[in-house]
Amino acid sequence: MPELVLELNGQTWTLDPSRAYTLGRDPQGDVVIEDARVSWRHATVRWGGRSWVIEDHGSTNGTYVQGRRLQQLELAPGMSVHLGNATDGPQLTFSGGAPGGGGQPGGAYSAAQAAPQQAQAAPQAVPGQAQQQPGAGWAGQQQAGWQQPPQGAHPQQAQMPQQAQQPQYAQQAPGGQYAQQQMPQQAPPQQQMAPQQMQQPAPAQQQMPQMQPQGAPGVPPQGGPGAQHGAQQPGGDRSPTTFHQLSLGRIMRIGRALENELVVSDLQVSRHHAEFRASPDGRCEIHDLGSHNGTYVNGQPLPKSGSAVITPQDIVGVGHSTFRLVGDRLEEFVDTGEVSFSARNLTVKVDGGKVILNNVTFGVPEKSLIGVIGPSGSGKSTLLRALTGYRPADAGEVLYDNRNLYKQFAELRQRIGLVPQDDILHKELKVRTALRYAAKLRFPGDVAEAERNARVEEVLAELKLDIHADKRVTSLSGGQRKRVSVALELLTKPSLIFLDEPTSGLDPGMDRDVMQLLRGMADDGRTVLVVTHSVAELQLCDKLLVMAPGGGVAYFGPPEEALNFFGYDSWADVFSAFENYRDYDWMGRWQGSQHYQMYAADLDNAAANAANAPGAPHPGTAQQPDPYGQALQPSRLQKPQSWGSQLWTLIRRYVSVISSDRAFLVLSFVTPLLLGLVSTLMPSEYGLTAPMGKTNGDAGPILLILAIGACFSGAANSVRELIKERVIYERERATGLSRSAYLMSKVIVLGVVAAIQGVLMCAVGFFPRDLPEEGLLVTNPAIEMGLVMMVLGATSMMFGLIISSLVKTSEKTMILLVLFAVVQVVFTGILFKLFDSPGVEQLAWLMPSRWAIAALGTTTELGRLMPQDKTDPTNVDPLWEHSLDQWAMDVGILVVMGVLCGFVVIRLLRRHEPEIMRK
Ligand SMILES: Nc1ncnc2c1ncn2[C@@H]1O[C@H](COP(=O)(O)OP(=O)(O)OP(=O)(O)O)[C@@H](O)[C@H]1O
Numbered sequence: 075m076p077e078l079v080l081e082l083n084g085q086t087w088t089l090d091p092s093r094a095y096t097l098g099r100d101p102q103g104d105v106v107i108e109d110a111r112v113s114w115r116h117a118t119v120r121w122g123g124r125s126w127v128i129e130d131h132g133s134t135n136g137t138y139v140q141g142r143r144l145q146q147l148e149l150a151p152g153m154s155v156h157l158g159n160a161t162d163g164p165q166l167t168f169s170g171g172a173p174g175g176g177g178q179p180g181g182a183y184s185a186a187q188a189a190p191q192q193a194q195a196a197p198q199a200v201p202g203q204a205q206q207q208p209g210a211g212w213a214g215q216q217q218a219g220w221q222q223p224p225q226g227a228h229p230q231q232a233q234m235p236q237q238a239q240q241p242q243y244a245q246q247a248p249g250g251q252y253a254q255q256q257m258p259q260q261a262p263p264q265q266q267m268a269p270q271q272m273q274q275p276a277p278a279q280q281q282m283p284q285m286q287p288q289g290a291p292g293v294p295p296q297g298g299p300g301a302q303h304g305a306q307q308p309g310g311d312r313s314p315t316t317f318h319q320l321s322l323g324r325i326m327r328i329g330r331a332l333e334n335e336l337v338v339s340d341l342q343v344s345r346h347h348a349e350f351r352a353s354p355d356g357r358c359e360i361h362d363l364g365s366h367n368g369t370y371v372n373g374q375p376l377p378k379s380g381s382a383v384i385t386p387q388d389i390v391g392v393g394h395s396t397f398r399l400v401g402d403r404l405e406e407f408v409d410t411g412e413v414s415f416s417a418r419n420l421t422v423k424v425d426g427g428k429v430i431l432n433n434v435t436f437g438v439p440e441k442s443l444i445g446v447i448g449p450s451g452s453g454k455s456t457l458l459r460a461l462t463g464y465r466p467a468d469a470g471e472v473l474y475d476n477r478n479l480y481k482q483f484a485e486l487r488q489r490i491g492l493v494p495q496d497d498i499l500h501k502e503l504k505v506r507t508a509l510r511y512a513a514k515l516r517f518p519g520d521v522a523e524a525e526r527n528a529r530v531e532e533v534l535a536e537l538k539l540d541i542h543a544d545k546r547v548t549s550l551s552g553g554q555r556k557r558v559s560v561a562l563e564l565l566t567k568p569s570l571i572f573l574d575e576p577t578s579g580l581d582p583g584m585d586r587d588v589m590q591l592l593r594g595m596a597d598d599g600r601t602v603l604v605v606t607h608s609v610a611e612l613q614l615c616d617k618l619l620v621m622a623p624g625g626g627v628a629y630f631g632p633p634e635e636a637l638n639f640f641g642y643d644s645w646a647d648v649f650s651a652f653e654n655y656r657d658y659d660w661m662g663r664w665q666g667s668q669h670y671q672m673y674a675a676d677l678d679n680a681a682a683n684a685a686n687a688p689g690a691p692h693p694g695t696a697q698q699p700d701p702y703g704q705a706l707q708p709s710r711l712q713k714p715q716s717w718g719s720q721l722w723t724l725i726r727r728y729v730s731v732i733s734s735d736r737a738f739l740v741l742s743f744v745t746p747l748l749l750g751l752v753s754t755l756m757p758s759e760y761g762l763t764a765p766m767g768k769t770n771g772d773a774g775p776i777l778l779i780l781a782i783g784a785c786f787s788g789a790a791n792s793v794r795e796l797i798k799e800r801v802i803y804e805r806e807r808a809t810g811l812s813r814s815a816y817l818m819s820k821v822i823v824l825g826v827v828a829a830i831q832g833v834l835m836c837a838v839g840f841f842p843r844d845l846p847e848e849g850l851l852v853t854n855p856a857i858e859m860g861l862v863m864m865v866l867g868a869t870s871m872m873f874g875l876i877i878s879s880l881v882k883t884s885e886k887t888m889i890l891l892v893l894f895a896v897v898q899v900v901f902t903g904i905l906f907k908l909f910d911s912p913g914v915e916q917l918a919w920l921m922p923s924r925w926a927i928a929a930l931g932t933t934t935e936l937g938r939l940m941p942q943d944k945t946d947p948t949n950v951d952p953l954w955e956h957s958l959d960q961w962a963m964d965v966g967i968l969v970v971m972g973v974l975c976g977f978v979v980i981r982l983l984r985r986h987e988p989e990i991m992r993k
Pocket of ligand 1: 424425430448449450451452453454455456457
């Protein structure tokens with residue numbers, strides 16, 4: 075068994091193949107490396123059976139060989155590995171590690187020998203490469219002092235336009251420090267150039283994916299150097315996580331189930347998800363096996379159970395994994411969250427051409443926390459919607475790991491978490507229950523309950539919510555509630571998380587708590603972007619984006635340099651300046667600054683180059699044909715669950731919500747009882763009938779009270795339902811909720827409630843009354859009339875849903891509800907004669923109360939009891955004619971009206987969906 079000799083800083087370790095060795099800052103590790111850029115447990119070196127292997131443990135700053143970041147590598151004799159930085163990170167030199175120990179057995183390979191080889195082998199290891207992983211770990215940057223600006227002015231300082239553009243107040247305030255403060259920032263050390271160089275369109279291999287035309291994101295040149303190491307791949311500069319041999323004529327099935335050839339432990343993946351089929355003639359096909367979340371080729375979903383031939387240029391997406399064909403094997407890249415993210419020249423215009431987001435460009439490396447601040451109306455929410463694809467920008471693009479989000483939304487939306495300002499949970503539910511329902515809706519239909527529940531428990535523990543798991547969301551503090559919303563989004567392990575003002579309304583302690591939570595999430599390997607009004611904890615962010623009035627960028631860079639940049643002591647002063655100098659060209663000032671050169675200019679240039687490149691996609695790429703030759707069709711967005719399964723889950727969740735809401739339950743059932751009781755207060759000798767030859771003017775008002783009661787309670791139940799869940803609906807819709815299943819769940823549950831209310835009202839209202847001897851459809855007239863009341867309640871409930879989907883705020887629903895009820899009273903046909911009144915009669919056809927009273931009137935012979943034509947008592951309302959056909963027509967129209975309302979609501983619901991899904 076070959077031994078391996080590891081040399082670091084002149085020290086040597088002889089490694090024994092019988093065990094693995096951990097490398098990192100952890101004092102308990104085998105090889106302790108005191109360097110801030112090295113992670114606590116950075117990598118392992120072990121004998122892999124055939125050769126020695128070094129494996130990165132998901133370190134913050136990476137493990138490098140010849141300038142390329144690697145996940146795992148077989149060590150060869152004389153090989154040098156850098157930890158934490160491609161060029162000047164601690165250098166490990168190995169000897170004697172070749173298969174069979176064929177290196178220099180037993181002899182330590184000296185540092186002196188290693189050095190020249192390194193210099194030769196890594197010619198591209200220019201300082202910029204250090205920025206491939208620009209100490210993305212916040213702690214690493216802090217400790218290494220990378221953010222410290224050096225002293226001394228830059229030679230170009232005199233040319234910089236920023237001082238000339240500096241408004242008067244900025245030069246004066248505070249204490250005239252501005253010019254002095256600017257000076258140090260103008261001579262950034264190499265390290266400070268990090269973000270910019272990461273995106274630089276340099277020829278170095280690592281940077282190529284940044285410059286790829288969008289049609290082939292991240293695909294390296296065929297057979298180019300590094301292909302075998304996977305230095306260039308769908309995700310930028312990361313190494314493939316795994317290789318899979320794909321022999322000709324073989325089928326390789328991917329899925330969660332253990333019997334698959336390629337087992338993926340990802341709940342987003344179906345048990346039997348897809349197959350790679352390598353035909354004997356060398357062609358390779360990907361075939362979807364009816365997966366729940368879909369199989370994607372270059373970001374576009376395959377039809378369910380569909381196939382496509384793939385080439386080495388194609389990227390196949392399955393859950394969090396991405397596959398690429400290289401020769402006779404598949405390279406798999408698992409998205410563990412370490413993805414870069416950038417926005418290029420995002421511009422949003424509203425009707426009338428007003429620009430509300432103006433050419434916003436910024437980029438961040440993996441594991442970053444970005445804060446977005448700005449005065450009210452500066453476009454922060456607009457930016458968030460553009461970044462998440464909810465409302466794609468009219469121009470510009472959003473790149474997720476160098477893949478165009480708008481074009482590949484169908485696949486990439488699954489990697490994005492969004493925590494809106496309003497909670498996306500039903501507050502009446504217990505935390506665990508709410509998360510379980512969310513998991514049921516978001517995970518594929520074939521994920522077992524135990525698997526889902528285990529993931530819920532994992533997330534609860536991660537966010538320290540386990541002790542609150544059995545509390546109702548309403549009983550939690552604002553900060554804890556926000557944690558629950560974050561937990562919900564973390565269920566599906568998104569790599570990018572956006573939060574819209576998560577700390578609004580929270581006290582300073584909770585503000586810090588939430589921001590620290592976000593910091594931790596970024597450190598754990600996600601990119602987090604938070605829009606906030608709170609400036610107290612901005613220092614926790616890696617980068618700060620300051621929006622100026624008009625929707626442009628006023629600053630992007632390290633938060634600790636931001637106040638200096640503006641020349642003020644406090645953010646209050648900066649925001650006052652924004653307010654007092656609204657017309658000042660804040661964006662121009664930013665673009666003329668050194669900070670812009672350091673943090674954004676290259677990205678802007680890259681965007682311009684990409685736009686000018688032949689065949690480059692047009693900005694606003696949502697409508698562009700994809701590289702697969704098809705435009706993104708919203709209807710093709712996969713739903714993780716079947717329609718029926720979603721409906722069942724939604725119904726159960728809705729019933730849980732309603733049954734947890736005691737006030738709603740009591741009111742829902744007491745109201746019809748009271749309305750029924752009120753109707754009995756009206757004295758009436760004959761109730762709802764009258765002896766032959768006699769009339770009964772009381773029958774109409776009794777029916778009117780009952781019918782309006784049913785209209786009111788039916789509509790009141792539903793009138794707030796959609797508006798109060800709007801944010802939840804929007805979010806769930808983006809994660810694959812079916813619109814019709816959602817509506818149907820409301821219709822079924824509220825329909826049942828309305829039906830019960832109708833029954834209760836009739837039971838109380840009819841009890842003391844004389845009723846006709848028999849009905850038209852069934853012998854018992856009470857049952858027949860009860861049926862009409864149930865249908866009326868349900869149809870009114872549908873009208874309530876229309877109101878709920880029309881309004882912008884809950885408050886407005888009450889006014890419209892009252893209006894609806896009053897209009898129904900007027901158009902019953904009881905208060906005045908509707909028939910033979912052209913115009914009014916036709917208008918009344920639109921009112922459910924008109925048809926309900928008509929149906930009740932056919933049963934009770936209302937035309938005879940209450941003649942409306944004083945001159946001719948035989949001239950009765952034709953809709954009240956005492957016949958089964960008329961009854962059926964009246965009830966039928968009531969039902970059709972309810973169904974039509976359903977279509978209207980479906981249509982209106984579209985307005986509350988992410989815009990990209992409406993296209
Ligand atoms: N659909 C629209 N039509 C017209 N103007 C709009 C539209 N949406 C947003 N705006 C305007 O665009 C500007 C930016 O709005 P946005 O909501 O993004 O700002 P914001 O920075 O998030 O504000 P706040 O901090 O108050 O939430 C505002 O002036 C707003 O009135």
